[in-house]
Amino acid sequence: MHELHLTAIQKPATDEQIMELLRSEKTFERGFRLLMSQYRERLYWHIRRMVQVHDDADDVLQNTFIKVYRGIAQFEGKSKLYTWLYRIATxxxxxxxxxxxxHASASLDDTGNLLSNRLKADEWFDGDAVQAKLLVAIAELPDKQKQVFNLRYYDEMPYEEMSQILNTSVGALKASFHHATKKIEAAFQNYEG
Amino acid sequence: MTQPHPGMKSDKLKEELPQFLQDLKAKGDGLQVPEGYFEEMEDAVFARLRASGDLDRPKMQVVKRPGLFAAYIRPRTAMALAAALALVLAAVWFVRQSASVAQETPLASTELTEEDIEAYVLDNLHEFDAEQLASLTKEEIMEPIEETTPNPPKPKNSNPEEIHPDDLDEILDEMTDEELEQIL
Structure with missing residues (x-):
């Protein structure tokens, strides 16, 4: 097995290069660090848009990587590494x-209010009321619509690629995005913020 | 540190969004991340892995997922079940084998030679139905013997239905396997 040169590591590494390092006990840690540095930001923003608050996103991201570390031997390479990581993170x-x-139902609070209050308390959110309203409206979408909306709206991911990640037909994804947009529009209908 | 906002790259997406969402996208979502967070996050992950002992375990050992049966049955139980099953199968096989031997003796006797059969009959003569042997002697065997024997021997016993062992040799010599099978 050939060793990866430093220059190769500084460039975006391919999945094959990462997996090659992970296959050897000697280079495993280096490979895992490479995997994290390669995908951490993409996964972080995916998670952050799901959970909104930085501290929560941090917990979820760390848990994701710990699960990946423990389960990397089960990755068969049938899908892209990011697809596998994305599913674990999701x-x-x-x-x-x-x-x-x-927790919200136990405290008789609705998800929207709870999130709104937590965003106000989050030092890593500096948006205004309209931006907070959008985040709350996204948080209140059903899980699948939320994922589709985030991938399309923020990442501008083509439906074909999204179809592979979410294992859903392009037609269904387009419909989900359309419904999500309509719900967000409705949430802003009477908003005067 | 704020998240990267590449702006609206896709014209197709523009067509799918109402104006206010296009404006909000250009404005960003207000989410930020602490400076140096990602590098520290990696170290935090490794610290947690170290604390849990995961770093010391083999990583890429191929893990074969147990099948549905193996997942629910422990090895010892599985071995005990396998032994019990083997015993039941052996018992069933033995009983069926005995029954088939009893029912299908003709098949088994095809491997016997005439000498074997003769010896067996002689040794176990008392077990044979004398009446049956006598009738065979009269109807099927005695006639050819009479034809081929100019001076038939006198009966050695007072009871004509009894067969002398010497005669039996001849009778058995001339009997085909099938005939013997029918008798037995």
Whole structure:
């Protein structure tokens, strides 16, 4: 097995290069650090847009990488590495949101109010009321529509690529995005903020 | 540090969005991330892995997922079940084998030689139905013997239905396997 040169590592590494490092005990840690540095920001923003608050996103991202570390031997390479990572991150984020929703229902607060208050308290959110309103409207979408809206609106991901990641037909994704947009529009209908 | 905002690259997306969402996209969402967060996050992940002992374990060992059966049954239980199953199968096989031997003796006797059969009959003569042997002697065997024997021997016993062992040798010599099978 050939060693990767430093110059190769400084460029964006390919999945094959990362997996090659991960296959050897000696280079495993280096490979895992490379995997994290390669995908951490993309995964962070995906998670952050799901959970909105930085501290929550940090917890979910760390949990995601720990799960990846423990389960990397099970990655068969049938899909892109990012697709696999994205699914783990999404599951972690959804689990986090479910536990948050249980907490909200226990405190008789609705998800929108809870999130709105948490955004105000989050030092890593400096948006205005309209930006907060948009984040709350996205948070209140059903899980699938939320994922589709974020991938399309923020990442501008083509539907074909999204179809592979979410394992959903392009037609269904377009419909989801359309419904999500209509719901967000409706949320802003009577907004005077 | 704020997130990267590449702006609206896709014209197609522009067509899909109402104006206020296009404006909000250009404005950004107000989400920020602490400076140096990502580098520290990597170290935090490794610190947690170290604390949990994951760093010391083999990483890329191929993990074979157990099948549905293996997932629910422990090895010892599986071995005990396998042994019990083997015993039941052996018992079933033995019973069926015995039954088939009893029912299908003709098949088994095809491997016997005439000498074997003769020896067996002689040794176990008392087990044979004398009446049956006598009738065979009269109807099927005695006639050819009479034809081929100019001076038939006198009966050695007072009871004509009994067969002398010496005669039996001849009778058995001339009997085909099938005939013997029918008798037995």
């Amino acid at each position: 599951n972690e984020a959804l689990t986090h949101l479910q536990s948050q929703a249980r």
